[in-house]
Amino acid sequence: MPVLEFSGVTKRFGTLTANDSVSLTLEQGEVLALLGENGAGKTTLMNILFGHYQADEGTIFVDGKPLPPGSTQAAIKAGVGMVHQHFTLAGNLTVLENITLGTESLWSWRQETRTAREKLADMARDYGLAVDPDAQVSELSVGERQRVEILKALYRNARILILDEPTAVLTPQESEGLFAILKSLTAKGLAVVFISHKLHEILAVSDRIAVLRRGAIVGTLATKDADRAQIAEMMVGRAVTLPRLTPMEPGAAMLEIEGLSTTGGGASALRNIDLTIRAHEIVGIAGVAGNGQRILADVLSGLKGDFAGSVRLHGKSLAAGRPRAIVASGVGRIPEDRHARGMVGDMEVWENLISEDIRSREVSRWGLIIDRKRATARAERQIAEFDVRCEGPDAETKLLSGGNMQKLILARALSREPSFILANQPVRGLDEGAIAYVQNRLLEARQRGAAILLISEDLDELMALCDRIAVMSHGKLSEALPTGARTIAEIGLMMAGQDGDRQAA
Numbered sequence: 387m388p389v390l391e392f393s394g395v396t397k398r399f400g401t402l403t404a405n406d407s408v409s410l411t412l413e414q415g416e417v418l419a420l421l422g423e424n425g426a427g428k429t430t431l432m433n434i435l436f437g438h439y440q441a442d443e444g445t446i447f448v449d450g451k452p453l454p455p456g457s458t459q460a461a462i463k464a465g466v467g468m469v470h471q472h473f474t475l476a477g478n479l480t481v482l483e484n485i486t487l488g489t490e491s492l493w494s495w496r497q498e499t500r501t502a503r504e505k506l507a508d509m510a511r512d513y514g515l516a517v518d519p520d521a522q523v524s525e526l527s528v529g530e531r532q533r534v535e536i537l538k539a540l541y542r543n544a545r546i547l548i549l550d551e552p553t554a555v556l557t558p559q560e561s562e563g564l565f566a567i568l569k570s571l572t573a574k575g576l577a578v579v580f581i582s583h584k585l586h587e588i589l590a591v592s593d594r595i596a597v598l599r600r601g602a603i604v605g606t607l608a609t610k611d612a613d614r615a616q617i618a619e620m621m622v623g624r625a626v627t628l629p630r631l632t633p634m635e636p637g638a639a640m641l642e643i644e645g646l647s648t649t650g651g652g653a654s655a656l657r658n659i660d661l662t663i664r665a666h667e668i669v670g671i672a673g674v675a676g677n678g679q680r681i682l683a684d685v686l687s688g689l690k691g692d693f694a695g696s697v698r699l700h701g702k703s704l705a706a707g708r709p710r711a712i713v714a715s716g717v718g719r720i721p722e723d724r725h726a727r728g729m730v731g732d733m734e735v736w737e738n739l740i741s742e743d744i745r746s747r748e749v750s751r752w753g754l755i756i757d758r759k760r761a762t763a764r765a766e767r768q769i770a771e772f773d774v775r776c777e778g779p780d781a782e783t784k785l786l787s788g789g790n791m792q793k794l795i796l797a798r799a800l801s802r803e804p805s806f807i808l809a810n811q812p813v814r815g816l817d818e819g820a821i822a823y824v825q826n827r828l829l830e831a832r833q834r835g836a837a838i839l840l841i842s843e844d845l846d847e848l849m850a851l852c853d854r855i856a857v858m859s860h861g862k863l864s865e866a867l868p869t870g871a872r873t874i875a876e877i878g879l880m881m882a883g884q885d886g887d888r889q890a891a
Contacts, residue, residue, distance in 0.1 A: 393444055393445050395434060396444055405441070406602040408427070408601075408602065410734065412577050414545075414575050416593045417568060417592045417594075418577075419580045419582070419588040419591075420598065421430075421581075421582075425788070426598040427512045429600075431598070434760060435466060437459070437461040439456070451464075458527060466617055467539025468539065468548040469549050469560060473524045481517055481521050484534060484538060491543065509540055513540065513570050531561075532552065542760035546577050549579070553584060568580075589609060589617075594606060597621055604620055621817055621818055626822050631851055631869075634666040635666065636664035637664050637665030640664060640805055641661070642696070643662070644695055645695035646693060647694045648685070648690070648694070654681050654861060658862070659682070659862070663839055664700055668851055669840070670841075670855045672880075673858035674859075675860065675861055678861040687709060687719045688705065693706070695771060699716070716805040717805075717808065718797055718800055720799055721810055722810040722811040728792075733774055733783055735782075736765035737795065739779075740764075759844050762779040773823065774794050789820030792813075792816060809839065812824050812840070814844075854866040854869060
């Protein structure tokens, strides 16, 4: 008998069918990879399982018993645990406090700390999840925090564990450690649903693969019988070819950074950064989130003007702290968070597309009054050129899938053919088809002469797209060496701050 079974699960949001009669099983001790394009219905399906949503049709069974719908408490009681991509830990509490939070009655006179500590020690030993129970969570590494999230689910007696993009913020070494932990967990009978866009990880860690497309299951297959091209084609319904970098002679220096430093921010503060990027060149920055990448991006996009050192664009000093002037000087900005920084969800598509050049005569009269007719006409051209799947310029932006929202950002940033492009996590959370599209557009910009700074936590992406790669750790930036000069393992060690000899001073 399967430990988990979805039977004809359907979920609709108005006229949109997010899950269409999904039937799926999960066996004890199995790692099932759940794949699909952005908007395919993966997250909705898991939210139904965990009680955040209630299905319109169908039933979920755990150990053959129907799971009460729409109840997170019932899901946890049935043995379902979920580890989200963005951790839900309280940084000001200890590991033990985070794990036991919410497990004891509000009417208890005192905490059963000794019992909890003993249970946690047993679990850490049995599953290879070593962590200091008295450590404050804010002082832990990203990999250690993920262990705490897994322990938190296991402490509540989870027998089914949902992992949503679990390696998104891990170094290669930390990812390998996670895979070893999963093997230990499944060997003891835990069943795992593994959601990821990194197909090489899916092939390495899963036993079986299920693919969702437009809310419906289009196929399942044993991982041992699958390959990357086959999976990608199942996801998008067509063959997907990822772009390849072709050698080009770099041109004149576009961006020159010398001695860039910032104050405050702890490990994120920039410390004496030097970097030059030339025309026809993509330079990548690898690093674990929180080591200064966001502050560097804020400086280059005009969101942070308080810094020491020199930043020159086309030989002229950057308009520090002036986003509008920076965009006008030929900078295309692709922010890391498309929801919080890239788009305004409640605005319509055409409004977001003109948001960086509302004074342009192409969309306004005399640079003073927005001409909606012109603006929507231009938006229609951009929607067609960048293959944005939406109902048109008047569609609400928040209704777009992640991939189409990213295409919208590309349309806004690249339509003006900027000479320098700041691409911060441009394919984060995207499926294979959308990844290929975004990467091709960046390579086209490089071909025409743009200089591109690509900030990414995905080493495969950096290796595939970049002419040179630098590593950022604790606010320091290593020398940008030609791609291939360092192995992925060496870069991973540098990301973790374990290779100081190769870090820039």
